[in-house]
Every structure is written in C-alpha cells, then in structure tokens.
Amino acid sequence: MNLEQALEWLKQDPGFMAGVTRWEVQPPRPARYGGFPAGLEPRLVAALRERGVDNLYVHQTEAVAAALSGHSVAVVTPTASGKTLCYNLPVLDAILKEPASRALYLFPTKALAQDQLGELEELCGQLGADIRPYVYDGDTPATLRPHIRQAGHIVITNPDMLHTGILPHHTRWVRLFENLKYVVIDELHTYRGVFGSHVANVLRRLRRICRFYGSDPRFLCASATIANPKELAEKLIGEPVRLVDDNGAPQGEKHFIVYNPPAISRNGLREPLLKAARRVAGLFLRHGIQTIVFARSRLATEVLLTYLKEDLARGALGGTPRHDGAVRGYRGGYLPRERREIEQGLRSGRVRGVVSTNALELGIDVGQLEACVMAGYPGTIASARQQAGRAGRRRGTSVAVLVASNGPLDQYIAAHPEYITAGSPEHALINPDNLMILVSHIKCAAFELPFREGEAFGVDPAGTEEILSYLQDERVVHRAGNQWHWMSESFPAQEVSLRSASSENFVIVDTTGPKHQVIGETDRLAAMTMLHTHAIYIHEGQQYLVDRLDWDERRAHVHKVNVDYYTDANLAVAVRVLDVMRQGTVGRLEQRFGEVMTVCKATVFKKVKLHTHENVGWGEIHLPEEEMHTAACWLEVPDDVANQFAPDELQSALVGTAHLLESLAPVFLMCDPRDLRATVHVRAPHSQRPTVYLYDAYPGGIGLADKAYDLFDAMLAACLRQVSRCGCENGCPACVGPDAGGRTPTVRLLSMALGTRAQRTPIAKETDRRESA
C-alpha cells in the first residue's frame, strides 16, 4: 500500500473519521525561478551549475540580491525550501571577491552546526577555492582553536559559545572582527522568550566589538514561519531587515489531518495519546511509508518507540515483520555519532521510521519523509507547522497527522483546528531590555570593552549610565575619566546562562553508587517543588528519593529507590502589586498591568500512590521563600460582580479561570508554557478584590504579561469556549483543573467578563466546528 492508498483507506474507516476534526489538502505547487542575481560571482554560478543547480527559486534570488546590495535579510520559508543557499551564496561571494572576508554562523545547537559544516565543505570543495569553514564550539580541540581564530573564513558556532568563548576574548579574534562581512543566524524563530532576549544582547555586544574593530557586518537570518519574522529579526539584531517570504520551491500534494482520539469514558476522558499515536503511525509504518513521529518528551519518545518496534516485530495486522533497525529513536542524550547515523539512514531510506522529540524539528537534514505523526500538539502553531514540514516532498504526496492529547490546550486545538491550518502563527516575543537580562549583558559588555560616556547599550545613554552607576555601587565597574571600566576579578559571561531563566541552577547528585554523579539540573523554582527533602524525583524513568536539599550549595543529594508512590508539592504563591502601569475593563471586570513582587513558598507535599492516585501520606517542606520582581497582568472582580457568587463559588471560579488562562495563554503568546504562570487572590491585599493574576515567570518579565493584557478579551473568550464545550460533568483537568465543581461558576465569571449573559444550567454543548466544516 502506498501513501495515497493508505489515505484512501483511512477515509473509508468510519472509526478513524469520527475523530478527524480537520482534513485539509494543499494542492501541489510548481517551482518558480528567479535566475542568478546580477553581480553574483561567476565562479559561484559555475559551481552551482556543476551541482545541477541551473536556476534559483524566487526567494533565493530575492534574498541573495538583497544581501549583495548591502541589506540585512530575513528569509521565511518552509522546511526544505533551500534556505541555506540564501545565506551561503552571499557569504561565499564575499569571500571569493575578497579572501580576507570573514563570516560568523550562529546555530542554536551543536548538531545543526555540524550539519551545516558538511554542506559548506561540499560547496567549497566544488568551488576549488581556498575557503575554510570551521565549527568552533565546546567540542573543538584546543590545538585547532588558534588556527581557526586566525584562518577560519567561516566560523560556525552557537550563541552560548559566542557569549562565553568568543566575545570576552575578542582580542584573539582580531582577524575575524576586523573583516566580518556577514553574521548568519539560522533558525531565527528559536530565539524567542528569555533565550531570545539574551541572544539579542549577545548580538548587541557583538556589534559593539565590531564597531571597535571598524567592521559593520550585515545579518542574514532564516526562520520558520512565525507571525512577526521581520519584527523579531529587527529586535534581535537591532537594525532593519528585508523580509523575503515568497517561497518559490515546488511542493507536492500535502494532507494535514487533526485527529482527536475517541472518548473512552463517560467522564469525557479520551484514548491515551500514545496509544492513539501508535495506531496511526503503525498504519503508515506497516506499509513501508517513511514516517517521522514527534513525541513531546524524552520519556514519551522511548515508550512510543518500544510500542512501534513491538508492533513491527510481531507483524501486527498483516504487515510483514521488519528488522529492528527500521525504526529508530532520536532525542537529546543520544551520542552524536548515533544521531548522524540515524540522519544518514533517513536520507538513504534505510531507516523507515523515527520517533523523535522536537530535536528533529530544527533544520537537520534528514531528507523528506512521507508521513509525520505528532503525538500531541507541540505547543505552538509555528512548531506544529515546522514538524509537519518534515513530511513534504517536492514531488508526490505527503501527510501530517496531529493527534490530540487529553490536555486543555490540545482539546482546544482539536475543537478549533482552523487555528493551526489557517490561523496566523504566533508572535515570537522578546524583550532585550528586560532589566535583569540587560544588566547582565552590560556587565559582560563592560568586561569586553570599557563604556564611553554617552554610549548607549539597548536603552538610551541616560539609562545606560544609570545602570553603570548602579554597577559602580555594586563595585564591579569603575568610572575613570570619561570611561567605565570593569573592576572585578570575576568573569561575568560565565555567570550568565543564556538558556535558563536563572543563572543559579540546582544540580542533582546521585549518591547511590560509591562514585557520586550529577544526573541533572533544574532551576530554582522547580527545585522547590521537585527536589525538596523526601521528594521522589523521576529521571529517565528511574525514581530517586531526595535525601537532602542543600539550598545554599544548590545541590540535591538523591539515591535510587523503587517505590509505589510519587510526591506532589504545594507551592503557595502570593503577589504584591508594586506599580500599576495600564488599566482598563473587560466586560464587567477590570484589567490591569504592572509590576509585582511574587513570593513563592513550598509548604507541604503529598505522597500519591501510583495508578490509584490515593493519598498515602504527606510531609512539610522547610525551604526559604523565593521573591521575584516581575511583570503581571490581572483581572479584578468588582464588588457588584463578586456579590453574585457564594464565597466558595467565587474561589472555584477564580481558580478555574486561572487554570484555563495558564493553559491557553501560551497559544496566544507563543511562549513556552513554563514562561507564564497564573495565581489567584480571593481578596488581594492592594485592592481587597478577588483577583486572577497572570505573570512572567522570569525576573523583570519578558513582555508576556504586557502582551497578554492586550489579548485578555480573546483569551477569555477562548477560555469560555473551552470550558463550555468540555465533555466532563463538572470540571476536569481538561478545563477548570482538578478542583471538582468549578465548572459552573467559572462559566458564569467568564461570561460576565465577556459581557455575555451567564449560562446557568446545563451547559449546551457548543456546536463543534467540525460539523460546520
């Protein structure tokens, strides 16, 4: 059975079709060419022709021409549309014309850097010119480093290495910085949120150092589809870019299916995600259709892989038994060599299926597969499209199936599939001027070069000076004449981690064996609830008991155990409003945005029996309070509204609304669900009013709460739709959260917020979109 036949077979299966909430078909599209831009080095054109590239797609032509005329460019086209040529051509053109020229490539991961190196080396080999690309990262041998610093034409690295390994040592990279023509930033969309805000500051430092050495590089960016690529690129690199988004690459017919597994209990609970994904992926794999399966966690990856291997080995449902190596797993934690082998196997077709975390979502070249199965909504539209793009050939049919989980976000998507297929992808938000991030990088920048009076870094000169004088009070910089110098023994870049919210991570030390080893790391907040003394910490499926959490040393001592319960800690969060910056109304409620201080304290933990979820004990947690100054938006319930609820009803309504907001806000803000948190006060200290808060989970905030304030209407409407159409009796984890009985009051509160009439008794099921579709 080929893919067309398999799709036909699915269409004939009423059981499957009952769960399909969307089946969209994109017709095939021919290639559109734009020719080689005038002025492109003839040697380069000749080398391309030799490789069989006789013409460029329109987006490639446009991007290369814009770069050649001195513009920074952001290219936004789908996976496998030939994005790399858009930046490789201008870079090689510059080096061929002036061999002293240099370029710096940034990829978010080491694996992508290696992938790119291979492609560049091939192209350089074809050119027959002496152009040397190198990867410079933590794995580069020390003996090779001086050579790369001197002679590498193209240095491929990652933002973390640029931040700690290159910029603070720029005097050893004089050749690079004096001759830097291009900075290439691929996978632009990954630089959002906290990480993106940090990287924007790293790039500010890069530009500052380039100015010192008299160079002024242009930036060539490539991104997967997001709503605001131009805005993101410009915020990230701090200068205008030309947007190129007219994809000229050809594409075969594409099917996109949203599948909600059948309900299996009266409570509305659906078939477990992994089971459903196993059924769908199994169908493709059994018929030899090359398939990629995306799972949302490392654990899910391993479980699905085991299932699929079992099915294939048994030759389940009439398929022919296949050998073991035909389906592989792929995730962080696999050795690089193993990963390369799997990628190669996918390209050559030897590997017929792969189960992966989002590690394969980024642009690693695995060729084009026929089918993609997403076991769960990956969290953002952009991610979903990126993953779906892994299946898609220039000729021939491909299919992507999104299998929804029981979670509120997935159920929302299943009910509103047009959200993914037709809706605009999310905005990628960054806030490079987040004070905490900015201050960290001003420290790094002061270490790299003294600040001159009147110099601006991110904020205006006055703000920069204010921060520098704060750092002088903190005794790390010193003003001498008209300059600010670094005056400390410490190495600031080492203390600033680009990827985690707080630089102070907790390490987890396994003391089971005679040799203690570090098995993982978590941030401060997670440590409070996951690593408190006597917690059961689960890592790669293994249970560990936390013997002791050393708060000051930021270290948890654990040992392996095998018990039949897990622990669930209660985190009490209080919010104190410091400053209100914006206010307005949402229906009969009031909304505010401002700065707050949150105080978290882990109080007690429950021991919960596995499978039965019985409560089998509890304990107290003795840890200090954690304070965080951040940004929040919140809803206040005026007295005339609050009076319409019984006290415990009101509490349920607040908690339910908070739960829904926390679950659904990431859809609107395109953020990692962990970047945003919600909490409630039945009587807020600042206003004495019942309040629901939504706050940035990073000190100082990264702009999520600010954006959420503008979207309160839309978010609350989505919450109302979600809770109204939920199949449960009166509240479940898919809507208002585990707090039973919260559904009705939540609906009432939300209806008031939206100015619609409260629906009191039994909630009519909202007509599913799929019926109208």
Added chain:
Amino acid sequence: MNLRDRLRLLRPGTTPRSAPPGSVSPGTVSALPGLPGPPFLPERAHRGDLAGRPVATPLGEAFCLEEAYPRTYRHGRIPLDAYLAVPPHGWARLLSNPSWSGFPAPDAVFLDLETTGLGRGTGTYAFLIGIGRFTPDGFVVRQYLMRDYREEPAVLAAVREELARARALVTFNGRSFDWPLLENRAILNRMELPSLPHLDLLYPARKVWRPLNAGCRLAQLEKTVLRAGREADVPGWLIPQLYFRAVRTGDLGHLAGVAEHNRLDILAMAALAGYLGHAAADPLAARPGGEPLLGPELYALGRLFVRQGPLDVGIACLEEAIARGLPPDLRRDGYRTLARTLRREAQDRRAEAVLLSWAREDPLSPGPCIELAKHYEHRARDLEAARTWTLRALDLIRRRRLLQGFGVAGCGGPSPERSEGELAAVVHRLRRIEEKLAATTARRSSDLLEAIR
C-alpha cells in the same frame, strides 16, 4: 517606578520595605547574583609608603617606581650578575634548541605583571608592570603603575618604550599569562608591541626542579633554590582586592606591598635565570648558589641531556647524581636510565658495571636483576648468567608478592596488575633462556660427537 528602584529590586531578598532609597549597605554587595563576596581584608593590610614619580609619555602621564641594585646584589644565595656570566651554550642546552646560544642575555628585560584577575579575558587589566634590566653599573627595576584606569594608555606607552630598547624578554609563566595579557591590553588600546625572543623560565624550571618535588611556582623555587625568604609577602589572591581598594580610596599606599611583591618576583627571576644557565652550561662544576648542584638537579639535567645531547654530559650527570645522592625512586630510575643509555651506546662493560652496583645496592629489587638478565642474554651472550639473574628476579618477585598477599604495609612494589604482568614477563624470559640453553647443549653434544668421530 524609576530605573534605580527597579535595579534595586533585582537583588534577591530586597524589597521596597527593607531598602529605602539610597541605602546601599556594603553587606548587600555579596548578595548580587553571581558575584562572589570579596575576601575579608583588614583595612590597613599590606599598606605602606609608595615612592614614585610621574613620567611623561606621548599618551599622558604614567607613574613610575624605580629601584636600583648593584650587580653583585644577592637575592637569596645567588648574585644577580651570575646571569650575565652564563656561557651561551647554557641557554641552548636549557631550552633544547641550539639557536638560543645567541640569546642576548645582557640586553634582555625581565617582565612581570600584577593584574586585576587571573582570567585572560579582555576585562583583566595589568595595573602594575614591572621591568628589570641590567645597566652598566647595576640592575634596575622600573615599575609602571596605573594609578587609575585612565592611565592605562600612558603605562602601556612607557612599557612599549622599555621593550623597544630590549632585545629579548625573560618571564616566569609569561608565555601563557603575562605576554598574551599585555598583548590584549595593547590591542584594546590600539597599540602594537615589539615582538621579542621570549625566554619563559617556567619550562626549564620544571625540567630541572620537578624531581625535587617541592613545587615549581616562583615563590616555591625562591624558597627551595634561592633560599630567599620574604617577610609579610602579599598573597597573590589578595592583589586585585588591594588594587581596587587603592583606586576607590585614591590611597596608593595600599599598593606598597604589591609593588614590593612584584619587585621581588623580578629579582627572583633574574637570580633563577642565572642559576639555571650555569647549571645547564656546566652541571658538574657549577656552583651557582655557592655549592655544587644537588643530586636530583643533576639527575634531571642528566635525563634531559641523555635525551637531547650532549650525551656524554648526560651520562656523567647521571653517574654524578647517583654519587651525590638521590631519593630511592630517583636512584632506581637513574641507574636504569644510565644502563640503558650505555647499552644503547654499545658501552656494554660500563653498563654491566652500573647494573652490578645497582644490584648490590638494591638487593631486594627485581629491577636490576631483570636488566642484568637482558644484558647477559642479548649483549654478553652468557646464557648461564642470564638464567641465574632471571631466577633471582623471579625469586624476588615471588617473595614480594607473598608479602603483598599478607598485606604487609609499606612493602612497596607495583600494583597487583602490574606485578602480574611483570611476573609473566620474567617467566617468559626464563622459558626462552632455558630453550636456548637446551638447544646450545644439544648442539654442543652433537659437536662433541662429531669431534669424537
């Protein structure tokens, strides 16, 4: 909320309640995320008088401290001018490269930096640059101090001037620390430094003094080799803090101890260079510290020369090292190296004599027995003697294993695995010798039969 209040809130543990505007207590400094608390430093620690004078440079005024010493000034037990009398081949031998015989010792400068940290990144400054050089009538140490950060260009200009008048550079660990750091500073100030031949004393010092096992840091060598003591020396880790204090208070007196420390480092370098040069040039006769070289020093030089030549000097050094006295492990290695070198040079008789005296001196060690067995089997072709020594080695190894098996503490010897390998090798050797012996006996008897017929 203004920027300053928001900045204050960044600090964990501070809230608007507890921190009224403008009250930044020193205690909160260490609470800033990621900043280590400054080490405790008494207010007047290492404070003294700092006498210097401003000097004019094209880039402004620099501050210079100058101290002159007579050429015969002794740092510890070494006169400074010993360095000037080092024969050229001493440098070549020490640096394992004949081209160093052209080292322009009298025109070299000794360089040492005091810095604001140990990192090599661009945020580490060299605030005190000490330069020592020989003059027609003595040894002068000039130290350029950046009294404040804005004086850095002037200090670098003055140092560049000093370097331009030199033909070579002597440092201790300068290849990986001082010089790259100075180059960083020059690049940051858009300046170019002359490129000079660079003698980094750390590497030869490690070659010569590692066997002494007393550390190869400059301060340690000053004590063990130069036998010079320092009173109330500033510990290195304190230096950045003292500088920061001086800059903040404007009181240069805080740097008196640091300047002294830097000056003594330069004197120590000059004295050590003289010692090393003479030791390498004529190891047997040299008395750079007023006494002949110690056994371990000769042993180290012997091993060096055996590897790179001159071979005869190397052999003589090893012989003399054994005669002057070595700790047991070096002694064993000395004998073994000496015998192997002699055997390699086909001086079989001398090799045999060395091994025999080793065996006499160390009757419980299988080492010399094995070496002697090799000698008799392959060189002297005396299979009987080879057999005797192999049997003896076997006996000694077995006895030692027995002791180890009983867990007798301190009986020494290799680890169980190594001992296993050693035993197997000796047994193998014995079997081979016996086979050869049997073949020889058979051939002899057939020869005898032939003769009788």
